[in-house]
Amino acid sequence: MQQQLHVNDLGRTHLLGIGGVGVSAVARLLVARGVKVSGSDAKDLPVLRELNSLGATTHVGYAAENLGDADTVVISSIIKPGNPEYDEAVRRGLRIVHRSEALSAVMNGYFTVTVAGTHGKTTTSSMIAVMFREAGLSPSFAIGANVAGIGKNAELGEGRVFVAEADESDASFLNYRPDVVVITNIEADHLDHYGTKEAVYEAFHLFASLLPEDGLLVCCADDPGSMALARRIRKEREDIRVQTYGFDDAADRRITDVRTEGSTVTATLEWGSGESVELRLPVPGNHNLLNATAAFAVGVDAGLEADVAARSLGQFHGSARRFESKGDARGVRVFDDYAHHPTEVLAALKAARTVAGEGKVHVVFQPHLFSRTREFSQEFAEALSLADTAYVLDIYPAREEPIPGVTSELIVNALETSGGAVAFDDAAKQVASVAQEGDIIMTVGAGDVTELGAKIVEALNV
Known part of the structure; x- marks a missing residue:
């Protein structure tokens, strides 16, 4: 078992992908522990400005010079060779640790x-x-x-x-x-x-x-x-x-x-x-x-x-994207859930059934990863069939390249409820058109399906 790092061992720390939920959490904790923190992300996200306000230095876009005088570079599993900052850290011989190792150092x-x-x-x-x-x-x-x-x-x-x-x-x-x-x-x-x-x-x-x-x-x-x-x-x-x-x-x-x-x-x-x-x-x-x-x-x-x-x-009122309310209109409540495995989808829809009471449950589901869809398409269809209406978006690829023959149609073809395939841009209007007073609409998945919640509420108000 390798020796656990302590936060004092890290020195000046630069985090790649600092806008991500896991890496930004480590950045916040490192700043709180008095570590000099910098980092980069491909996108200009609100969390970068928050980290700047705490004392970190952030960059939008990756460039070798962003490393500055870093002693330690923190990465997540999505950072690979070819990233200019990663390659520069390797060239300099800097300490490179996974996000979990940096968090472990904080927890020491x-x-x-x-x-x-x-x-x-x-x-x-x-x-x-x-x-x-x-x-x-x-x-x-x-x-x-x-x-x-x-x-x-x-x-x-x-x-x-x-x-x-x-x-x-x-x-x-x-x-x-x-x-x-x-x-x-x-x-x-x-x-x-x-x-x-x-x-x-x-x-x-x-x-x-x-x-x-x-x-x-x-x-x-x-x-x-x-x-x-x-x-x-x-x-x-x-x-x-x-x-x-x-x-x-x-x-x-x-x-x-x-x-x-x-x-x-x-x-x-x-x-x-x-x-x-x-x-x-x-x-x-x-x-x-x-x-x-x-x-x-x-x-x-x-x-x-x-x-x-x-x-x-009893004072716990939820976590972001875990049966999170996105609003209501016309007597229809809209919720968002991060569920992306069949067991999670089933649990979310069972909870929705309980909350809906006599009302119906309508779901917009976005499969996450080609490999997961390939392995569990039948199980996803069975879980989604608990809903009165299930609309399925294209697969959110995240870190994966497409797999030949693997599409959301694998799920759609096995559904035993109404609904079917729907385009992202049409989903909000489509699901809003079938919902009646007392019903629940859920957006489900680990990708950008979460963005549809507000659009569904808006569509309900039309």
Whole structure:
């Protein structure tokens, strides 16, 4: 195991892709820790001006001279040879670290809570941060989306706890040194990186194995992948404490007596021999009850009283692009969700069904990545068929080149509901035309489909 960097080791630090959500979070934290920070991005984004106001120096466009007198260069997985700043850093022999290594350096010395999983890690880590914050512990955090009520995705607090979302997409979570690991679920995803589902599962095992003696592993009892990991760690590492949570009767933290009213869901959490507490969340869906129960387990283990942990979680009002309200018009509510895996899409639409009540659910879905569409087209179609109407946009390529024969038609052809393929520019008007008072419209996907929310509200007003 390589020695963990400390923030004081970094020196002057230049970040490539500084406008990205993950890299900008690291930049904010580095500035807060007193590091001299600069960075570049291909686009002139509002976050660059925010970072400038904090004391960083930012550049639009990549050029070798932007490195200045940097000692360390921070990159993400999308930065490749051929980028002039990356190539210049290699030529100079500068220290080049992944974004996760820089974040790990910032977290060095804190009590670190990390949240990983194929789905739910952003929401769960946000819930943990809000819980500790509302309980008065002033945690630091770095999360993949802005947290409602806080308005940012990274902050350096005054307490000893650091909460971090741990990204498994490129196995970079193996650069962390956690004291607590939460595994929300494990499924085959990011096969463009891993190749096989077995490799995905092994990466999560390696991540959990990073826990120190007396570290805590929290696993979802309702997810087969997560539970398989819990059983394996229990056999291999008797020095690690393992807790499970979920609706399953065998879970250490059990969810019972669920009641839903509009966007609010209430349940009883039970554990031990008769202990219980009521949990009331202002965000819908059983998946959010699971996320909150994982957060509750972390909080109680860290010393919070059960009622304080539950009450603090009740102050969580969501994360950006996680069932986020985009407005309403004509009695139709519009929401946006980042879901980009079939399990996530299904959970989002189940939550929408609950919120809609007697109303209908209409969805505009944008597939993300050609490889993911190829692997899960049938599963996407099955999940989308829960909606009354499902419109499917062209695939958002992100980091990938097209794959011959792989288009959104693979999903459209398998749909078992009304709707079908729709062009991006026509989607807002089309979905608005079918919605009636009391219905819900959702834009779903990890790409620029999020831009349609405001356009749909506008189309509803016509």
